[in-house]
Amino acid sequence: MKKLIAGNWKMFGHGGEAMGFIEEVRTKLGGAAPKADLLICPPATLVERFVRYVKELPIAIGGQDCHVKPNGAFTGDIAANMLSEIGATYCIVGHSERREYHKEDHATVKAKAQAAIDAGLIPVICIGETLHERADGKTLDVLKAAIKGSLPDSDKIVVAYEPVWAIGSGMTPSREEIAEAHHALRRMTVPGVRLLYGGSVKPQNAKEILSIPDVDGALVGGASLKAADFLAIVEACP
Numbered sequence: 137m138k139k140l141i142a143g144n145w146k147m148f149g150h151g152g153e154a155m156g157f158i159e160e161v162r163t164k165l166g167g168a169a170p171k172a173d174l175l176i177c178p179p180a181t182l183v184e185r186f187v188r189y190v191k192e193l194p195i196a197i198g199g200q201d202c203h204v205k206p207n208g209a210f211t212g213d214i215a216a217n218m219l220s221e222i223g224a225t226y227c228i229v230g231h232s233e234r235r236e237y238h239k240e241d242h243a244t245v246k247a248k249a250q251a252a253i254d255a256g257l258i259p260v261i262c263i264g265e266t267l268h269e270r271a272d273g274k275t276l277d278v279l280k281a282a283i284k285g286s287l288p289d290s291d292k293i294v295v296a297y298e299p300v301w302a303i304g305s306g307m308t309p310s311r312e313e314i315a316e317a318h319h320a321l322r323r324m325t326v327p328g329v330r331l332l333y334g335g336s337v338k339p340q341n342a343k344e345i346l347s348i349p350d351v352d353g354a355l356v357g358g359a360s361l362k363a364a365d366f367l368a369i370v371e372a373c374p
C-alpha cells in the first residue's frame with residue numbers, strides 16, 4: 137500500500153491559493169501517478185472549491201474538524217455529513233490545536249471520529265504527548281490512553297501521531313523515538329489502520345521519517361501550503 141501524505145492547511149489559504157496549489161500540482165505531476173496517496177485538508181470554506189479544482193487529479197480532500205452530531209443548534213460548527221455532501225472523503229479530528237483550545241477529551245474525539253465514519257468519511261485521529269508528558273517519560277502511556285479512549289471500533293480510520301511539542305516547532309523526535317511510538321501504535325491498532333507521523337515534517341527530513349518502520353505516511357502542516365514542498369515530501373516516499 138502506498139504511503140498517505142496529508143496536508144493540514146489549518147487557518148491558511150484563500151481561493152486564489154487553492155487554485156494555484158492545484159494547478160502547480162497538476163503541472164508537476166504531469167499526468168504521472170504520485171508515489172503516495174495524497175490528501176489536502178483546507179479550511180472548510182475551501183473544501184468545495186478544492187473538490188471542484190481537483191477534478192481527476194489523485195488528491196483526496198478532507199475537513200479539519202467536525203461536530204459529534206449530524207445537526208443541531210451549534211453555532212459555527214460543521215457536521216461531518218456537510219463535509220461529505222460537498223465531496224470531502226476524510227476529516228481530521230482531535231488535532232491538538234483543537235483539543236487544547238476546546239478542551240476535547242478522548243470521548244469527544246472518539247465521538248467525532250464516529251460521526252465522520254457515519255457520514256462516510258475516514259477520520260484522521262490525532263494523538264500525541266505534550267513536552268511535559270515527554271519529559272516525565274509518559275509518551276507511551278499517553279498514546280495507549282489515547283488509542284484506548286479515542287478510537288472507534290473500525291478499521292476505516294487513520295491515526296496521526298503528532299507530538300504536541302513538535303508541531304510548528306521545527307523539532308521532531310529522534311528516529312528511534314518515532315520508531316518506538318509507531319511500533320507501539322501498530323500493536324494497539326487493527327490491521328489496515330494507517331499510522332501517520334506529524335510534527336515539523338519538511339522536505340529535508342521527510343525521507344528519514346518516511347523510512348521508519350510502521351510509519352505509513354505523514355500529516356504535514358506548514359510544509360503543505362506550498363505545492364513544491366508538499367510534492368517534495370511525496371517524492372521522499374520510499
Ligand SMILES: O=C(CO)COP(=O)(O)O
Pocket residue numbers: 144231298302303304305306334335336337355356357358359
Ligand atoms: O499540525 C500539524 C499537522 O496536523 C503539523 O504542523 P507542522 O508540519 O507545521 O509542524
